[in-house]
Amino acid sequence: MRVLYHLPLSPHCRKVRLALQEKRIPFDLRNERVWERREEFLQLNPAGMVPVLVEENGLVLADSYVICEYLDEAYPDTPLLGRTHAERAEVRRLVAWFDGKFNDEVTRNLLHEKQFKRVLNRGNPDGTALRAGYSNIKGHLEYLGWLAETRTWLAGNSLSLADLTAAAHLSSLDYINDVDWTQSDGAKEWYARVKSRPSFRPLLSERVSGVTPPPHYADLDF
Amino acid sequence: MRVLYHLPLSPHCRKVRLALQEKRIPFDLRNERVWERREEFLQLNPAGMVPVLVEENGLVLADSYVICEYLDEAYPDTPLLGRTHAERAEVRRLVAWFDGKFNDEVTRNLLHEKQFKRVLNRGNPDGTALRAGYSNIKGHLEYLGWLAETRTWLAGNSLSLADLTAAAHLSSLDYINDVDWTQSDGAKEWYARVKSRPSFRPLLSERVSGVTPPPHYADLDF
Numbered sequence: 001m002r003v004l005y006h007l008p009l010s011p012h013c014r015k016v017r018l019a020l021q022e023k024r025i026p027f028d029l030r031n032e033r034v035w036e037r038r039e040e041f042l043q044l045n046p047a048g049m050v051p052v053l054v055e056e057n058g059l060v061l062a063d064s065y066v067i068c069e070y071l072d073e074a075y076p077d078t079p080l081l082g083r084t085h086a087e088r089a090e091v092r093r094l095v096a097w098f099d100g101k102f103n104d105e106v107t108r109n110l111l112h113e114k115q116f117k118r119v120l121n122r123g124n125p126d127g128t129a130l131r132a133g134y135s136n137i138k139g140h141l142e143y144l145g146w147l148a149e150t151r152t153w154l155a156g157n158s159l160s161l162a163d164l165t166a167a168a169h170l171s172s173l174d175y176i177n178d179v180d181w182t183q184s185d186g187a188k189e190w191y192a193r194v195k196s197r198p199s200f201r202p203l204l205s206e207r208v209s210g211v212t213p214p215p216h217y218a219d220l221d222f
Numbered sequence: 223m224r225v226l227y228h229l230p231l232s233p234h235c236r237k238v239r240l241a242l243q244e245k246r247i248p249f250d251l252r253n254e255r256v257w258e259r260r261e262e263f264l265q266l267n268p269a270g271m272v273p274v275l276v277e278e279n280g281l282v283l284a285d286s287y288v289i290c291e292y293l294d295e296a297y298p299d300t301p302l303l304g305r306t307h308a309e310r311a312e313v314r315r316l317v318a319w320f321d322g323k324f325n326d327e328v329t330r331n332l333l334h335e336k337q338f339k340r341v342l343n344r345g346n347p348d349g350t351a352l353r354a355g356y357s358n359i360k361g362h363l364e365y366l367g368w369l370a371e372t373r374t375w376l377a378g379n380s381l382s383l384a385d386l387t388a389a390a391h392l393s394s395l396d397y398i399n400d401v402d403w404t405q406s407d408g409a410k411e412w413y414a415r416v417k418s419r420p421s422f423r424p425l426l427s428e429r430v431s432g433v434t435p436p437p438h439y440a441d442l443d444f
Contacts, residue, residue, distance in 0.1 A: 092287060
């Protein structure tokens with residue numbers, strides 16, 4: 001069976017899980033405690049990071065960008081990157097937005113500070129980082145809300161990897177109760193739609209040891 | 223004419239310039255002082271970052287990932303991403319390595335601290351960041367040297383976007399004299415080969431106001 005090495009709260013891993021589910025590609029999940037630097041795992045990915053997908057034929061795909069581009073090439077039914085050059089440019093622009101800009105400005109400042117430092121016993125969250133994260137997420141929710149209100153899905157008329165990437169980051173942050181959904185009705189309504197998809201169910205039912213999500217986390221009518 | 227908005231020392235912009243040159247796609251360059259947050263530019267890319275490519279038909283492509291994937295789809299002669307699934311996975315893994323891991327561990331700690339802080343009058347480089355950058359680059363040069371010694375090009379038998387991405391980061395760092403080439407003969411020999419390609423000439427002859435590169439920077443037999 002195809003295996004995905006992952007960490008439950010990593011947005012990059014969540015993105016890949018959602019893409020696999022939307023494409024109905026079966027896979028087994030393996031928790032990889034990357035900080036233990038397991039030798040067999042480093043042979044799969046010398047970068048020592050998740051996600052890593054190992055295909056049934058032995059092909060190893062490391063990094064969520066590599067995996068998602070591969071999935072759309074190898075399993076073109078249910079395309080997630082769009083069809084025309086313009087559609088693909090817009091889907092990928094938003095993937096880069098959330099995995100790059102949003103990740104730097106929000107995810108690292110909140111999720112890394114609060115969750116990953118705790119798991120790795122690296123001390124308390126840095127107050128400056130937390131303040132920056134809470135301040136930055138406002139502008140991002142506003143932009144996301146504007147996209148959601150002017151289009152059917154974030155990148156256009158179809159659900160795409162842009163929606164899955166944004167929802168992956170937001171769901172990880174929502175798990176640690178760091179998304180104030182009252183800030184944007186458009187963003188909230190869009191997230192409720194993504195969250196209701198069957199592909200999202202495994203994420204919503206999963207629990208991470210030591211952290212209890214807020215009651216609205218798994219609620220489809222939050 | 224096709225226009226690329228860029229900054230001369232940005233590795234992500236250099237990667238796109240090299241890809242365009244290798245594919246012999248003509249383009250005009252425009253320096254975009256992104257920190258001025260020019261309204262017309264923000265309309266092209268709300269993220270406010272370079273590179274941005276505007277095609278002759280008006281199609282706007284923002285972010286180096288978006289541009290490079292597009293270039294290989296729209297101009298498939300001289301493919302830069304490989305042909306088989308395995309080749310493409312390896313090229314993209316190394317692109318992600320240099321634009322992700324190397325960028326976080328080395329480029330941000332050295333180039334951003336020394337050059338971008340100077341341009342933006344944001345104070346002196348942070349000593350801890352510089353020390354981390356100089357320490358981290360050693361392991362990366364070692365890995366790069368190992369790849370170069372065991373393969374013709376970094377990702378396999380053909381020059382690919384992996385070589386262009388790695389060379390883009392290293393050339394920006396070499397411009398500020400932050401690469402100690404004595405650390406890896408393999409890396410040095412590989413960089414000499416990439417640097418000798420016609421696609422590299424415009425980068426090597428360009429000068430950035432206020433920073434003089436070391437004498438070996440443009441020397442093909444450094």
